[in-house]
Amino acid sequence: xxxxxxxxxxxxxxxxxxxxxxxxxxxxxxxxxxxxxxxxxxxxxxxxxxxxxxxxxxxxxxxxxxxxxxxxxxxxxxxxxxxxxxxxxxxxxxxxxxxxxxxxxxxxxxxxxxxxxxxxxxxxxxxxxxxxxxxxxxxxxxxxxxxxxxxxxxxxxxxxxxxxxxxxxxxxxxxxxxxxxxxxxxxxxxxxxxxxxxxxxxxxxxxxxxxxxxxxxxxxxxxxxxxxxxxxxxxxxxxxxxxxxxxxxxxxxxxxxxxxxxxxxxxxxxxxxxxxxxxxxxxxxxxxxxxxxxxxxxxxxxxxxxxxxxxxxxxxxxxxxxxxxxxxxxxxxxxxxxxxxxxxxxxxxxxxxxxxxxxxxxxxxxx
Amino acid sequence: xxxxxxxxxxxxxxxxxxxxxxxxxxxxxxxxxxxxxxxxxxxxxxxxxxxxxxxxxxxxxxxxxxxxxxxxxxxxxxxxxxxxxxxxxxxxxxxxxxxxxxxxxxxxxxxxxxxxxxxxxxxxxxxxxxxxxxxxxxxxxxxxxxxxxxxxxxxxxxxxxxxxxxxxxxxxxxxxxxxxxxxxxxxxxxxxxxxxxxxxxxxxxxxxxxxxxxxxxxxxxxxxxxxxxxxxxxxxxxxxxxxxxxxxxxxxxxxxxxxxxxxxxxxxxxxxxxxxxxxxxxxxxxxxxxxxxxxxxxxxxxxxxxxxxxxxxxxxxxxxxxxxxxxxxxxxxxxxxxxxxxxxxxxxxxxxxxxxxxxxxxxxxxx
Numbered sequence: 001x002x003x004x005x006x007x008x009x010x011x012x013x014x015x016x017x018x019x020x021x022x023x024x025x026x027x028x029x030x031x032x033x034x035x036x037x038x039x040x041x042x043x044x045x046x047x048x049x050x051x052x053x054x055x056x057x058x059x060x061x062x063x064x065x066x067x068x069x070x071x072x073x074x075x076x077x078x079x080x081x082x083x084x085x086x087x088x089x090x091x092x093x094x095x096x097x098x099x100x101x102x103x104x105x106x107x108x109x110x111x112x113x114x115x116x117x118x119x120x121x122x123x124x125x126x127x128x129x130x131x132x133x134x135x136x137x138x139x140x141x142x143x144x145x146x147x148x149x150x151x152x153x154x155x156x157x158x159x160x161x162x163x164x165x166x167x168x169x170x171x172x173x174x175x176x177x178x179x180x181x182x183x184x185x186x187x188x189x190x191x192x193x194x195x196x197x198x199x200x201x202x203x204x205x206x207x208x209x210x211x212x213x214x215x216x217x218x219x220x221x222x223x224x225x226x227x228x229x230x231x232x233x234x235x236x237x238x239x240x241x242x243x244x245x246x247x248x249x250x251x252x253x254x255x256x257x258x259x260x261x262x263x264x265x266x267x268x269x270x271x272x273x274x275x276x277x278x279x280x281x282x283x284x285x286x287x288x289x290x291x292x293x294x295x296x297x298x299x300x301x302x303x304x305x306x307x308x309x310x311x312x313x314x315x316x317x318x319x320x321x322x323x324x325x326x327x328x329x330x331x332x333x334x335x336x337x338x339x340x341x342x343x344x345x346x347x348x349x350x351x352x353x354x355x356x357x358x359x360x361x362x363x364x365x366x367x
Numbered sequence: 368x369x370x371x372x373x374x375x376x377x378x379x380x381x382x383x384x385x386x387x388x389x390x391x392x393x394x395x396x397x398x399x400x401x402x403x404x405x406x407x408x409x410x411x412x413x414x415x416x417x418x419x420x421x422x423x424x425x426x427x428x429x430x431x432x433x434x435x436x437x438x439x440x441x442x443x444x445x446x447x448x449x450x451x452x453x454x455x456x457x458x459x460x461x462x463x464x465x466x467x468x469x470x471x472x473x474x475x476x477x478x479x480x481x482x483x484x485x486x487x488x489x490x491x492x493x494x495x496x497x498x499x500x501x502x503x504x505x506x507x508x509x510x511x512x513x514x515x516x517x518x519x520x521x522x523x524x525x526x527x528x529x530x531x532x533x534x535x536x537x538x539x540x541x542x543x544x545x546x547x548x549x550x551x552x553x554x555x556x557x558x559x560x561x562x563x564x565x566x567x568x569x570x571x572x573x574x575x576x577x578x579x580x581x582x583x584x585x586x587x588x589x590x591x592x593x594x595x596x597x598x599x600x601x602x603x604x605x606x607x608x609x610x611x612x613x614x615x616x617x618x619x620x621x622x623x624x625x626x627x628x629x630x631x632x633x634x635x636x637x638x639x640x641x642x643x644x645x646x647x648x649x650x651x652x653x654x655x656x657x658x659x660x661x662x663x664x665x666x667x668x669x670x671x672x673x674x675x676x677x678x679x680x681x682x683x684x685x686x687x688x689x690x691x692x693x694x695x696x697x698x699x700x701x702x703x704x705x706x707x708x709x710x711x712x713x714x715x716x717x718x719x720x721x722x723x724x725x726x727x728x729x730x731x732x733x734x
Contacts, residue, residue, distance in 0.1 A: 003395075003396055003401060004395075004396065004401045004402070005400070005401035005402060007401075007402045007406055009402075009406065009407070009408040009411070010408065011408070011607065012405060012406055012407060012408060012409065012607070012610055013406060013408075014406050015403070015405055015406055020394055020395055020403055020405070021395075023394055023405075024391045024394055024395065027387055027390055027391055027394070028370075028371075028387055028388075028391065029370055029371065033372070033690075034370060034371045034372035034374075034688065034690070035371065035372060035374045035376075035690065036382070036387055038379060038382055038387070038390075038569045038615070039374055039376065039379055039380060039381050039382055040376070040379060041376040041377065041378070041379060041380075041691055042379065042570065044376070044691060073442075074441035074442045074443065074446070074571055074609075075440075075441045075442045075446070075592060076441065076592070076606040076607050076608075077606075078591070078592050078605075078606035078607075079441070079442070079590075079592045079606075081590065081591070081592070082590035082591075082592065082593070106591070109591070110590050110591070113588060113589075113590060195607065197607055197610075202405045202609075202610070202611050203409065203607045203608065203609055203610045203611070204441055204571045204572065204607075204608070204609025204610070204611065204612055205571065205609075221480060222480075223446075223448065223449035223477050223480060224445070224448070224449075224473070224476070224477070225442060225443070225445050225446045225448070225449065226449070238445075239443040239444075239445035239446075240378065240379070240443050240445075240562065240564055240570045240571075241443075241570065241571065242441075242569075242570055242571025242572075242609060242612075243379055243564075243569070243570045243571070244569050244570070244571065244611065245571055245609075248405070321401065323400075323401070323402065324408055324411060
């Protein structure tokens with residue numbers, strides 16, 4: 001680690017060091033072909049192998065059955081905000097959305113271009129500090145699908161279990177920031193999408209897992225590139241994909257499998273998050289943003305007693321090799337993103353610095 | 368070069384070796400930040416620098432004035448097939464398209480979803496063997512824009528000069544396969560787009576150069592991610608871009624500038640292409656596909672006397688380290704793609720092998 005720092009970035013984010021080292025080699029020469037991964041045609045034998053291994057390893061990691069397509073598209077999760085209603089929502093029908101932060105709002109905004117939208121649960125009034133559950137959830141009458149953001153990177157909240165959509169509706173999830181951080185039952189979903197740049201790889205590629213029957217035909221005429229089926233039917237190579245992204249996601253899937261799969265990954269993540277949350281719960285100096293019942297295992301949000309101390313905290317942390325801790329401008333404070341590849345030692349170093357900082361500034365605040 | 372081969376891939380394609388070596392370093396640690404290029408937040412100071420340098424170097428390479436936006440999007444050039452009419456073409460207006468091959472046809476196909484399309488010139492009847500000029504070109508009455516594919520990768524044809532659109536219409540060009548292979552006067556264009564994976568960088572990123580007044584407002588309500596202005600107004604960071612793609616394009620721009628800019632690059636490319644075309648013109652064994660007046664400087668297409676010999680040629684070339692020479696399935700034969708970063712020595716090696724192969728098999732054909 002000597003020359004590398006603890007990178008708490010919310011995404012693009014820390015990648016496994018073994019994956020970076022493999023990428024360094026493969027950029028020069030992949031599979032002894034004499035051609036680097038960036039330079040291989042997306043139709044050649046080497047990239048056939050990359051494509052097939054990435055899909056197979058993804059299926060192995062996520063235990064994804066054959067009636068689900070595994071594919072990838074470009075444009076970021078933000079482009080999925082319009083792909084989803086465009087493909088699935090007829091003009092006269094309604095889709096239900098959970099409103100739990102920025103990404104949910106971005107999705108909600110695009111729906112009226114295609115059909116009707118209903119907010120089935122919202123934590124807007126309390127600053128998106130929790131995930132709506134129980135009585136807070138009211139579905140519309142006969143929605144086509146129910147969409148939720150499984151983890152809210154900015155707010156530091158996470159659905160502890162997926163919502164249960166009403167009979168006849170399927171579930172759509174933006175899992176960009178907690179994909180493959182724990183075991184997942186994909187059979188509960190109609191469509192899952194995840195921008196890769198948090199847990200899965202580099203930016204510029206979105207993993208899509210979709211029930212094949214749902215994507216067999218879009219509900220309206222659409223450009224070729226907007227139809228999920230085109231990407232799914234062509235192994236993610238309907239046009240030239242982000243080939244390096246496909247390759248790197250594949251390397252990360254192999255890394256997950258080597259670690260023992262998603263159950264083992266969850267254990268690592270629980271342990272890491274517990275180090276920070278246990279400390280937050282043991283003191284009064286830092287205030288966590290997310291409600292305890294809605295805490296994210298991936299993004300931990302908290303504040304100092306004043307914005308000035310927040311700024312000082314971020315600045316001093318940076319000098320100690322604890323980088324990119326500044327919270328999103330919409331809520332301020334700090335955010336520690338600790339995705340799969342983020343090391344436990346980084347969580348321990350963060351808590352050690354938090355203790356030190358709180359000790360030093362507690363007096364100033366009480367005064 | 369010892370461990371690397373001559374890679375004639377049409378894209379993704381050969382990149383400059385100095386750029387690959389820099390990328391190997393920067394994947395581990397960019398600008399001594401202790402964080403690799405794949406792991407930097409698209410909002411942090413290091414990536415600010417990458418973004419600003421990539422844009423500035425692109426402007427320097429292409430001599431791009433301030434009234435043009437320089438930005439990048441995802442989804443491949445294939446997504447531009449619908450972005451263009453969606454942003455620019457009102458339902459009751461017409462856009463004119465040159466039909467010169469697969470990419471032109473893909474673009475033409477999407478237009479009726481948004482407005483009317485007119486084919487202003489076509490070489491379909493002669494197997495797309497040339498670029499329509501002079502009397503072959505008939506514009507519609509008052510088109511909004513005229514679109515053409517400046518280089519046809521599959522066919523090996525290239526516009527020798529850009530078409531002149533009728534008064535009131537602006538020019539749109541898909542320059543994916545010859546962008547920055549020679550000097551360009553961007554002021555003749557309304558919008559230029561180019562998938563990066565041939566001359567500019569890796570796949571998964573599209574360079575967009577657009578007249579700012581034209582993209583100020585789309586002609587219809589569109590999803591956020593489909594509006595050029597959103598990408599242009601946010602330095603290509605409206606959402607998380609393909610950060611590695613932005614970085615690598617920037618490295619390629621620096622490589623072009625180090626070589627003396629586009630005039631020097633053109634000289635290199637003219638010299639390389641001349642080696643192969645001069646040989647083709649000196650013999651009768653191999654038949655070129657493209658008409659002499661429409662030849663591409665980037666993709667050289669030719670055939671042996673029989674498909675069996677084509678297959679043998681590709682197979683034997685591969686063994687000599689001349690790889691990915693197989694032509695596109697739609698026209699067969701061979702295709703030698705010799706983009707900016709492809710070395711002159713590779714062109715010489717190709718011609719040496721072509722001579723040898725022709726000598727060996729000439730008898731079999733004449734018999």
